[in-house]
Amino acid sequence: MPHSLTKIWIHLIFGTKERIPLIDESFEKKLYEHLKQIIENDFKSLAASINGTPDHIHILMLQNQNYSIADIAKNLKGNSSHWINQSGFIKSKFAWQTGYGAFSISESMISEVKRYIFNQKEHHKKSSFAEEYKRFEEKYGFRDGNR
Numbered sequence: 001m002p003h004s005l006t007k008i009w010i011h012l013i014f015g016t017k018e019r020i021p022l023i024d025e026s027f028e029k030k031l032y033e034h035l036k037q038i039i040e041n042d043f044k045s046l047a048a049s050i051n052g053t054p055d056h057i058h059i060l061m062l063q064n065q066n067y068s069i070a071d072i073a074k075n076l077k078g079n080s081s082h083w084i085n086q087s088g089f090i091k092s093k094f095a096w097q098t099g100y101g102a103f104s105i106s107e108s109m110i111s112e113v114k115r116y117i118f119n120q121k122e123h124h125k126k127s128s129f130a131e132e133y134k135r136f137e138e139k140y141g142f143r144d145g146n147r
């Protein structure tokens with residue numbers, strides 16, 4: 001094969017430090033657009049969907065094979081927290097939690113994941129981010145020691 005072909009969909013999730021609700025609706029759309037620009041311009045990847053709640057965000061992206069998910073997540077979090085702090089959107093210091101979740105998504109599930117991300121605010125009227133993340137850990141086999 002003369003060239004490499006990849007199509008890797010990633011559902012990336014990360015939250016604010018200590019899950020404090022710092023993402024206000026007054027700037028959340030600007031934040032999502034900022035994250036999209038980083039994904040598409042700096043990492044030559046497609047940001048298919050971005051949404052969240054005051055304490056976390058979800059991103060569905062088509063990952064470029066030339067960049068690791070660790071590098072993308074680190075850059076997204078570092079760049080965006082700096083941007084939020086420099087923009088003065090909130091009075092306190094903004095920071096993301098240390099870790100993140102990154103889950104592979106099959107092509108057949110893209111529409112469902114987009115809907116799930118789009119409906120975050122409605123979804124979280126019924127369950128917390130901690131409960132949601134626990135379900136992701138169980139669904140992807142992280143609760144039984146597999147990593």
